[in-house]
Amino acid sequence: MMDFADIQGLVRSGYGQLTACRLILLRVADPAAARAWIARAPITTAADLATPRPTALNLAFTAEGLRELGVAEPVLAQFDASFIAGMGSDEARSRRLGDTGANAPAGWDWGVGKRLPHALLLAYAAPEALDGFLATLDWTAGFTVLAQLPTAWMDGREPFGFADGLSQPAIDWSGTPNPDQDAHLTYANTVAAGEMLLGHANEYGTITERPLLPPEADPHNLLAEAEDAPGLRDLGRNGTYLVHRQLHQDVAGFWRAMRDQGGENWIALAETVVGRRMDGSAMLPPCPAAIPGIDPDDRAANNFTFDPDPDGLACPLGAHIRRANPRNADLPPSGGAIGRLLRNLGLTRQNLRDDLVSPTRFHRILRRGRDYGTQLSPEAALAGPVEESGLHFICLNTNIARQFEFVQGAWLAGRNFDGLSGENDPLTAGADTYSIPQPHAANRRLTGLPAFVTLRGGAYFFLPGMRALRWIGQG
């Protein structure tokens, strides 16, 4: 059974009812005072969500932050390798993530060098209550503020005007996934708890690597014993990694490009770029059968896969939502047990594009972002002026390389997703080219598309479980 009191609330909820949110980037000024503040911070847990609350607070740390707070190197070395290195740390990672050119770390507002945060404080409240709530959190003895990032509530839209945050994986809170591949012959929207929470079994049926400490490193017995390593204390348990990227959106530029390329069908063109209608409805009809893990209320928007649309006629292969979540199963459709065996051995006839896209279930993320700036209608955006707007993209995952970095690098920034050649995500990755399949002809190809999204900052954080948070606070 999940111990919700040990899990920060953000894992279970995006706090949609608390429409005001500020993201505060902190640097440790005085480690002892910082630890003392952490130990008494009123952190919201997943158990607290049972009753409505006027405010919520969550807290995460970068590897550098943990180091500043006194976490020893041998402990740090056991965290996720990407987390230890950091998002903007090296050219190879930037190359893989598409963080080059205008998105390169050298141009970020925050995230590298002296502008690397040590901690991220996520504060949520009703709009009139946020300042008052923040005033009660006096962190000044321990931390200095690197930036207070405001957010704006856009009522389920993002600055371009599209409904956002519609598709989320459903966490299997039972904690006992079925690792048998034959159980994944059709797409399901559920993921093993271990994909989003350390210390639990992941989609492979194993527990993702995380710091395990000898008992002497936990003299006050704050941590739980590791499930898969008796005798060791699990610092990762019920924690996860939080990926934060500040994505500036050129709203006017986006609609200008759509109008220039789409003529009177400019809105429809924008919808093919995103892969959904502006109101969030799907471009494909719902599957007749319910997809496991899709909320019944969400059926209209989400009960679909791309299987009925292999050529991308309804939703182009390179559309944003198809790249970000291809909704495929472990195997292309293969018939019965014999068919599956032959398929696994590669002995069946395979279509040109079979198996180009990795099974989705190993690459899911839980999105918890907030927008900033203003949300305008396409017409208003074109008329201008447009306030600086964008998305604080925030996602949770336990294996940064296999989940966030894979989705970002191979699927969004990747120039060969699903057999496409030389084009990446037109919405977020600055694709010059975008191919739109046509019913009886060659693809329609848009060229000369500018980048609509620019990365302004980013970092990898560890969002600890409550026990681990107390362990960090106790020093």
Place this chain on the structure above:
Amino acid sequence: MTPQDNFMVLAPIAEGRRGDLETLLASMTDRPGRADPANPVLPFGAFDRLHVARLLVLEDLAYADLGEAATPPPPMLAFLGDCDGDAESFRRDLAARAGDGLRRLFAHCSDFTADADLVDWMRAHETPPATAYVNWVGRTVRQVREEAALASFLRARPWPGPPQEARKSIVAAVQAEQAQGRLPLSPAAATPLGWTLRRLADLVLAPLVLLLLTPFLILIAPFYLLHLRKLEETDAEFTPRPAPAHVAALARIEDHDASNQFSAYGNVKPGAFRLLTLIFLLRLVQYTTRHIFTRGRLARVPTIHFARWVFTDDKRRLFFASNYDGSLDAYMDDFINKVAYGLNLVFSNGVGYPRCRYLFIGGAKNEQKFKNYIRKRQLPTQVWYKAYPNLTAHDLACHSQLRRLIEDGPMRDEDLVATLRLL
């Protein structure tokens, strides 16, 4: 059809010369690890039969797993590549046109002398693979380049009208280009008779031998399995995290192209049991790569251009090299999710591999242990060449499909539309 062949020169590096060698190798690149096709030492781009090639220092990074008494073998220089036509004539071509550069490279090897005959020396140091994989048997570099040029031409302009009309305009436009001497599409050369006969003999004889051995194999199977399970229960796993500096050094030379290289070197588990198992299984894999997986896919994996497994050191060690599309993490995920059984069959005979049952269950399915194991044994490839930058194996297959528009005559509407969609 022109079949592909491969070569691999392997020679010990002279003591104290490794630093100089690595400096020379670095001078051959235009980005970290990526060969400058026109570099003066070995101008890879001048050899239009060469698909991929690499130069690297082969060293055993995991020898310590063999026990406290183990010592690392001396580092070797490996120079390997995949070419159209037979490797022997390619060696001669190399020696004739890049002899000076090769001498500069091989001068760092302990048994190379200035007066050595290059072709003889390379042949003497040839280390053939136990198994080699070619994505598309018979597809030449020339064909790849001609078809890529055709695809660029077709993609540069719209082809309006109903599908059959579009096809007619495409054919006419390409023929007009060809009349001007552009967009050549050379016909395939005749398949060498000897190659065809050897293939045919292998196709028939290998199963025949297996059939003859079957009674014996059935007889020993229970004992084999018992012993195998005992070993699998007791063989040690060595899957610690690779050092961050090692991973960073590997990452520095990755993702400069749509494709990447992969080189890994590990130890075969000691004893005749594991060695014979490995030899048998690699022979089995070889049979499939010769006769089944010859058209774009290795089982379910469509992203590998060329790959090989090579025994070295009296079969005490195994070298694996591949050329694949995408990033290393995606490549490892592909392997784990699609062909874990195949990886396990071969690599579970390597020292330290994550625990398997019956040779094929488990192993790579232990995702992080497997990735640690792989990364720990992965070697930086100091110089890597690919004759068609930024083209994936899937791109090449699409380009060949586009060629059919020109050469196949009328197509059914359905096939025609599917082909036009590749534009």
